[in-house]
Amino acid sequence: MLLEIDGLNIAFPTRRGIVNAAKSVSLSVRAGEVLGLVGESGAGKSTIGNAIIDLLEAPGRVTAGSIRFMGEELRTMDADQMRDVRGKRIGMIFQDPQTSLNPLMTIGAQLVETIEKSTKLRGRGAYDHAVALLEQVGITEAVARLRAYPHQFSGGMRQRVVIALALAGDPDLIIADEPTTALDVSIQAQILDLIKSLCRERNLGVIIVTHDIGVIANIADRVAVMYNGEIVETGDVAQVLGAPKHVYTQSLIAAVPRADTKLDRFTSVDYIEGNTASFRRIDIQNHWLGKSQRHDHTGDAIEVSNLNLSFVLQKAMLKRNRRMLKAVSDVNFTVQKGETFGLVGESGSGKSTVARLIAGLYKPDSGQVHVFGKDINQNRKAPESRAARQALQMIFQDPYSSLNARMRVLDIVAEPIRFYRLTDSEQETRTIVGDLLEHVGLGAAAALKYPHEFSGGQRQRISIARALASRPRILICDEPTSALDVSVQATILNLLKDLQQELGLTMLFISHDLPVIRQMCDRVAIMRHGEICEVAEIDAFFEAPQHSYSKHLLDLMPDMNLLTAPTSKV
Amino acid sequence: MISFIAKRLAQSLLVMAIVSAVSFSLFNFVGDPVNNMVGQDATREQRLEIRDKLGLDDPIITQYSRFVGNMLKAEFGLSYRIKRPVDDLIAERLPATLELVFVSAVISLFFGIILGIYTGIKRNSWISRVILSTSLAGVSLPTFVIGIGLIYLFAVHLRWLPSSGRSGVVALGWWKTSLITLEGWRSIILPAITLSLFQLTLILRLVRAEMMEVMRTDFIKFARARGLSERAINFRHALRNTLVPVITIIGLNIGGLVAFSVVTETVFQWPGTGLMFIQAVNFVDVPIMAAYLVFVALLFVIINLIVDILYFVVDPRIRLGG
Structure with a gap:
């Protein structure tokens, strides 16, 4: 065994008592093997990775158990011995390649420094080794690239540099903490392939810490599932994903959105949510929220024609010296009333920009946006334009930054009602806010709290309640669940589906996650470099994609065949 | 980069034009200069003659140009x-002020950065706590109180150092320096410390805050995970990243040293431009006031230009574009 962890306990003393981040965790990794450590946020999986190389953040500490690496006990080593283990024998890869590299030093300087620290190579020898390492991780023109700074690399390239740095001391074990979470799908596949092939060539042991079942299915040989500080299940990847024994693993896998078939609802994950308190469901169609509004909405919900928008990258006096980025280029599509329309693309494809253009947050350089037949950019002060904006609300990606931390939930949700003067009295507003919070599953008592008292999933429910408060006909959801855990994602997506059916909403659903798109949408548009490649019915798109880029995206989807077939356990 | 510097130069020229207009307006707003130049018993003819000689009767535009x-x-x-x-007069007094500012800048930079790094890394040691609480005094006490306190302690009570003036001056061409004799150093040390104390505290606290910020970043954690030594992490990785924002403040503060030197020079009777300025204010000596204003503005502009260029040197993200 390369690494054997036995009975590991990690404690974080806090003001409210000791939090046990890991409870008698036992793990082992062989040379040439990839172990996946999977779990949701707060499960304690990253803590284990940090504990192995003694980089636990204060005040966390290991309270019991042993960590044996190639027969040596790591826990009894002093700081100097530990520094020799780090880099030289155990390498580490972190999540975000944007921040893992020192921005003020060249890649070469950082590599040479690490090589000189952890090998006997010096000067010219270290430099040559740096070139060789960059070539091994698939960076071409390595000699020239050594002189470049981190900001001159793309995200995927930076993660390759990070891997080269982790390999610099020729370690026997690599711990990769969410190595692909910050990357696009296509880059993710490349990086996972690279890690896998390095593992085979160098006979490395690899621990991949991730929340993503897809990553595990693609790369891991064995998998350990963590929940609430404990390892609930360990085993062969095919066995754990195909025939999970523990209830948690079963519900986790059930919550993963499937790309192969469309289900009515996401499988609910009772075990994880744990919260059985049921909230009053209001008869929303007959409620204030479902009452039709003064303005009759006819025609297509959203019609976008010949939309163009460029951002200035570099300002200059002369037009020819300006550097422009064409974020949205000649985009056309129509969203019919009552349908869910998906917008898919990798980062930088312009999908969020299109959403902001429709919401009126940006003004297009040219082209029109019609909401229920009204041009939203023509005379923005006109009452029709105001009504169009009221009919259209947005839910943002990051539930942490999209709510004002200094406002109570009541005021956050009531803001659109007060702004559009939708009620006659403050009393009525409060009742409606209470009903809304009940309906999204938070309970009316949540109204008096502040956003920081809620988890990510609960915050997203607040965002949804706020979006509904102006009685919209259209919801724009910009990656509404990509910051959330799978189990929470399932409940939020179910909530959105229910609301859409109850209220007959039209949805524009933006995501980079194809399985989620398949479950949510009726039609889909694929975006790349600001242009739309393909618009198709959802089943047609997944079964017979027309555009070559669509095919490419579908090929990159993690292979989920290992997973158990979905049972309609609703 | 050249276009960037050219743009900055153009902005600097604009600043100088405005400052020159302000300092010129001093001539017209701060009383009648002739009254200040002639005795009580001067005749009307004498006054007119001086007015004419100074060109005070010309149109404003002519006078300004x-x-x-x-x-x-x-x-x-x-x-x-x-x-x-x-x-x-300024050329005579300038070396005294510049040497004072130079010595206090070196003191405040050296100790400010060293102590800032120390307190940023060892935040919980008792030495850090002592340094931080002492530094509070540096910010909250006014310069003249510190100056008088130091004079009382080292000049009056202990009698180690002279209480005022600039001695041990040696002429190097037209530049009269006091930095090459022991006597000169004895006389510069107290005013320099007094002047530097405020800036030292500011730099210390800024470096400490930045250092703590940088120590939390992923690339420091990654450097640790690669087994680099603490020294390499603290000085090669953390310090340089700390310096990017610190440079801005330091640049502005050196300008501040020149401005604060007015008080220090008065307390220590240091024969620099600041003392000259205070005396000029007392006697409404407008030409000196105007010249001093222009001179200080020029200094600020030059320092800011140097700071902008330093960004290019330190931060490759600015130098090479995103």
Whole structure:
């Protein structure tokens, strides 16, 4: 065994008592093997990775158990011995390649420094080794690239540099903490392939810490599932994903959105949510929220024609010296009333920009946006334009930054009602806010709290309640669940589906996650470099994609065949 | 980069034009200069003659363009009180001020950065706590109180150092320095410490805050995970990243040192431009005041230009574009 962890306990003393981040965790990794450590946020999986190389953040500490690496006990080593283990024998890869590299030093300087620290190579020898390492991780023109700074690399390239740095001391074990979470799908596949092939060539042991079942299915040989500080299940990847024994693993896998078939609802994950308190469901169609509004909405919900928008990258006096980025280029599509329309693309494809253009947050350089037949950019002060904006609300990606931390939930949700003067009295507003919070599953008592008292999933429910408060006909959801855990994602997506059916909403659903798109949408548009490649019915798109880029995206989807077939356990 | 510097230079010229207009307006707003130059018993003819000689009867525009023209030649006319060319007076006094500012800048940078790093890394040691609480005194006590306190302790009570003035001056060409004799150092040390204390505290606290910020970043954690030594992490990785924002403040603060030197020079009777300025204010010696204003503005502009260029040197993200 390369690494054997036995009975590991990690404690974080806090003001409210000791939090046990890991409870008698036992793990082992062989040379040439990839172990996946999977779990949701707060499960304690990253803590284990940090504990192995003694980089636990204060005040966390290991309270019991042993960590044996190639027969040596790591826990009894002093700081100097530990520094020799780090880099030289155990390498580490972190999540975000944007921040893992020192921005003020060249890649070469950082590599040479690490090589000189952890090998006997010096000067010219270290430099040559740096070139060789960059070539091994698939960076071409390595000699020239050594002189470049981190900001001159793309995200995927930076993660390759990070891997080269982790390999610099020729370690026997690599711990990769969410190595692909910050990357696009296509880059993710490349990086996972690279890690896998390095593992085979160098006979490395690899621990991949991730929340993503897809990553595990693609790369891991064995998998350990963590929940609430404990390892609930360990085993062969095919066995754990195909025939999970523990209830948690079963519900986790059930919550993963499937790309192969469309289900009515996401499988609910009772075990994880744990919260059985049921909230009053209001008869929303007959409620204030479902009452039709003064303005009759006819025609297509959203019609976008010949939309163009460029951002200035570099300002200059002369037009020819300006550097422009064409974020949205000649985009056309129509969203019919009552349908869910998906917008898919990798980062930088312009999908969020299109959403902001429709919401009126940006003004297009040219082209029109019609909401229920009204041009939203023509005379923005006109009452029709105001009504169009009221009919259209947005839910943002990051539930942490999209709510004002200094406002109570009541005021956050009531803001659109007060702004559009939708009620006659403050009393009525409060009742409606209470009903809304009940309906999204938070309970009316949540109204008096502040956003920081809620988890990510609960915050997203607040965002949804706020979006509904102006009685919209259209919801724009910009990656509404990509910051959330799978189990929470399932409940939020179910909530959105229910609301859409109850209220007959039209949805524009933006995501980079194809399985989620398949479950949510009726039609889909694929975006790349600001242009739309393909618009198709959802089943047609997944079964017979027309555009070559669509095919490419579908090929990159993690292979989920290992997973158990979905049972309609609703 | 060249276009960037050219843009900054153009902005600097604009600043200088505005400052020159302000300092020129001093001549017209701060009383009648003739009254200050002649005795009580001067005749009307004598007054008219001086008015004519100074060109005070010309139209404002003519006077202003003459002022700017002279300014470009570094001529600011005669001091009303001492009756000598202002540029000569400034050239005489400048070495004293610049040496004082230089020594206090070195003190505040050296100790500010060293102590800032120390307190940023060892945040919980008792030495850090002592340094931080002492540094509070540096910010909250006014400069003149610190100066008088130091004079009382080292000059009056212990009698180790002179209480005021600048001695041990040696002429190197036209530059009169006090930095090459022991006597000179004895006289500069107290005013320099007094002047540097405020800036030292500011730099210390800024470096500490930045250091703590940088120590939390992923690339420091990654450097640790690669087994790099603490020294390499602290100095090669953390310190340089700390310096990017610190440079801005330091640049502005060196300008601040020149401005604060007015108080310090008065307390220590240091024969620099600051003391000259205070005396000029007392006697409404407008040419000196105007020249001092222009001079301080020029210093600020030059320092800011240097800071902007330093960004290019330190931060490759600015140098090479995103």
